[in-house]
Amino acid sequence: MTATDRDILLTNDDGIDGDGLAALREELTELGTVTVVAPADNQSGVGRKRSRYTTRREHEWGYAIGGTPADCVAYALRGLDTDFDLVVSGCNYGPNMGAYVLGRSGTVGAAMEAAFLGTPAVAVSAYHDVEFFTRPPEEYDFSTPARIARELVADCLAANVFDQVDVLNVNVPCDASDPRVRVTHAHGDFDVRVEHRDPAEADPDDPPIAVGDDEELVTLWDKFWPHVEGYENPLTDVDAVRENYPVGSDRRAAIDGEVSVSPLSAPREPAHHETLDAIVERFNAQ
Structure with a gap:
């Protein structure tokens, strides 16, 4: 399969008419056939919430779903005849970083829904190096996040990265033409x-x-940034908070104006504790 033979499902949480989705769709068409199945309206912050019932409306790019991003992915992967190679979610209007945020984000929630249904995914979020959130979206340029996402998707598909990685969570500064790219982990503070x-x-x-x-x-x-008052615009005094976030964390990458690429697994990783094993053994011995 060549790079232009891919079937890509594109969704988001800001709605099917979002500027970030349009920019991402334009780039991804270079890699194959792009089908858009996205919420009919804004669904930010709903995480991986799913609905029992929803609605479908035809759109020039695919379908608008009257539900959540996870609804869109579930419908597309199980309700359409296409065998999608990849799901891409975004571009979100603002970053999705930090372990807590990943559970709340509709953008990441869509990617996780895809992964649990057996299709790898990339969640793409755009941030501004100073203003942080890219709202109102019409005042920002999403071409750089969309381009970098397309390049990452192409390279990762060609290198079979998704054989071992379920989801890539990508945060890209929209105000830098050639930002450094760094593999990161989701920082835990909240x-x-x-x-x-x-x-x-x-x-x-x-x-x-x-x-x-x-x-x-x-x-x-x-x-979301406990060390900063007014987290919605935390990057105006970076020297005061930079050292609170280690190099290699997604938050440090944002402070440094870098592209953050966090590889994630869909299932929760099991934790082992010997004391818990002993407690269970005592229950069984009674």
């Missing part, structure tokens, strides 16, 4: 800040929430 607030102080941009007379409003703020 925290939550809890605030008790008056319902009148709720953010008007958030979905409305009903608060009863005997209830108080509680906000749970994710701190």
Whole structure:
């Protein structure tokens, strides 16, 4: 099979009309036939959530699904006649890095759904070296993340990387023309800040929430960068946080403006603890 004979499924979590998906589709057509099956609307942050029922609407590139990214992948891999060689998810509007984030990301969730269904996948996310999140997307250029993703996909398919790797989680700076590429691991730090607030102080941009007379409003703020206040734009003072993240971690790569490529396995890796073995043995001996 040549590089241009591949059947590639393309999805995302920002919706089928997303600028990042369009840029990625344009690049991937150089590698083969690209079929788009993507959410009809924004599904960011849903992880690997699946639906029992969904809807399908024809689109010029494939199908728009009224569900989650994982729904899109499940439908395409089991509901279409194509035997896809690879699933690509993205480009996301902002990075997906850190072990906690990988479980929440719809972009990575789609890739994981594919891997569990036996098809390797690449999750592609774009970030800005200073502004971090690429929102609103129309103000950013996704050509570099899309190009680098295409080059990585081509090389990894040719070298049979996916014989041993289920998912590649890739984060690419959109504001660098020739960034360094680094193999990374998902960094584990994460925290939550809890605030008790008056319902009148709720953010008007958030979905409305009903608060009863005997209830108080509680906000749970994710701190994806625990060492930085205002994680949504953490790269303005990199010298203050750089050494908190080791070289080889996906977060350090973002701080240094690099392309982060994290190879992942789909099943949870088992952990072994001799003390647990002894506890179980005592149960069995009773």
